[in-house]
Amino acid sequence: DVKVTQSSRYLVKRTGEKVFLECVQDMDHENMFWYRQDPGLGLRLIYFSYDVKMKEKGDIPEGYSVSREKKERFSLILESASTNQTSMYLCASLSWASGPGELFFGEGSRLTVL
Amino acid sequence: AQSVTQPDIHITVSEGASLELRCNYSYGATPYLFWYVQSPGQGLQLLLKYFSGDTLVQGIKGFEAEFKRSQSSFNLRKPSVHWSDAAEYFCAVAMFGNEKLTFGTGTRLTIIP
Numbered sequence: 001d002v003k004v005t006q007s008s009r010y011l012v013k014r015t016g017e018k019v020f021l022e023c024v025q026d027m028d029h030e031n032m033f034w035y036r037q038d039p040g041l042g043l044r045l046i047y048f049s050y051d052v053k054m055k056e057k058g059d060i061p062e063g064y065s066v067s068r069e070k071k072e073r074f075s076l077i078l079e080s081a082s083t084n085q086t087s088m089y090l091c092a093s094l095s096w097a098s099g100p101g102e103l104f105f106g107e108g109s110r111l112t113v114l
Numbered sequence: 115a116q117s118v119t120q121p122d123i124h125i126t127v128s129e130g131a132s133l134e135l136r137c138n139y140s141y142g143a144t145p146y147l148f149w150y151v152q153s154p155g156q157g158l159q160l161l162l163k164y165f166s167g168d169t170l171v172q173g174i175k176g177f178e179a180e181f182k183r184s185q186s187s188f189n190l191r192k193p194s195v196h197w198s199d200a201a202e203y204f205c206a207v208a209m210f211g212n213e214k215l216t217f218g219t220g221t222r223l224t225i226i227p
Contacts, residue, residue, distance in 0.1 A: 004157070031213050040123070042204060042219035043158075050213065058214070090157060094213055103150075103215060105157030 003027070006091050006106035013113050019078040021109050023091030031094035032074035033103065034058075034066065036087050043090065049074055081113045116141050118207050120218035128226050129197055135190040135221050137205030145207040147188040148215065149179055152202045161203075164188060175199070200225045 007022040025032065031050050035043040035058075045058030047066040055066050063085060067075045074093075078085055088110050092103040119138045127133055139145060146165050150158040162173025169181040179190045188205060205218040 033214075035217075040219060042120075043217040045214060045216075048214065092158075102160055102163070103158070105159070107155070107157045 004091055004093055004104050004106040006089075006109045008109050009107065011109060011111045013081050013111065015082060015113060017081050017113075019081050019111065019113075021076040021078075021089055021091075021111070023074045023076070023106055024072050025074075025093040025104070026072065027093060027095065027104065028071065029093035029095055029104075030071070032068065033092045033094065034064075034074065034076045035090045035092065036060065037090055037108070038087050046076065046089075078111075081111075083113050085111065086113045087111060116145075116207070116209075116216060118205055118216055118218040120203075120205055120221050122221045123219070124222045124224065126224040126226060127195055130194050133190075133192045133195045133199070133223070135203050135205075135223070137188045137190065137218060139186050139188065139205075139207050141186075141207065141209065143209070144183060145209050147179075147181060148206040148208075149173065149177070149188075149190045150204045150206060150217075151175075152204065152220075154201070158204065161190070195223075195225055197225045197227070199223060 004025045033048040034046045044060050049055045049068040065077045088108050090108050091106045117140045148163045149161040152158045164171050164181050202220045202222045204220045206215045208215045
């Protein structure tokens with residue numbers, strides 16, 4: 001069974017802290033994504049990566065960075081957390097084996113910044 | 115600009131009743147179209163997808179969706195809902211050659227006995 005694992009389901013951090021959200025997939029997918037989910041706004045793309053060490057900005061990259069040192073792992077970094085980054089963060093990986101767009105999602109990491 | 119619209123924020127239906135969730139898109143060409151479901155506390159799961167061909171597509175859990183080019187719509191339907199269908203539903207689109215999906219804002223479905 002395919003799997004995308006996000007290391008932390010719930011995190012509480014303080015303003016100004018550096019936050020790491022980790023995501024691992026076991027499907028050998030090239031493409032990985034970080035989305036942010038907020039009520040009424042749906043899912044918004046923060047960053048994505050189409051290969052190791054490659055990354056592209058999504059729609060809302062400000063305040064975030066990413067790291068992809070290994071194919072299976074894609075990390076989202078909040079350099080200095082702020083209260084407006086309180087949200088649900090979803091990691092996904094993409095398979096083109098059965099056509100475009102079949103994203104496989106992790107269960108999400110709910111971050112609260114105090 | 116490209117966009118995906120789900121006009122219904124919240125829908126409530128009785129168990130056993132039929133369901134239709136609306137999705138409209140605004141793109142220069144026909145995009146690839148998807149419906150995802152998110153159960154409480156879970157990530158998203160693909161219900162069905164449309165790339166080309168037959169405009170009525172079948173998905174998992176008894177769901178189907180119909181692509182209507184003239185209306186730029188891709189509405190999700192189910193003949194008879196079950197309590198376990200209570201979830202949030204997202205429509206998404208992608209263009210050929212572009213791995214990025216654009217999601218709608220979601221429709222929350224509540225099922226009443």
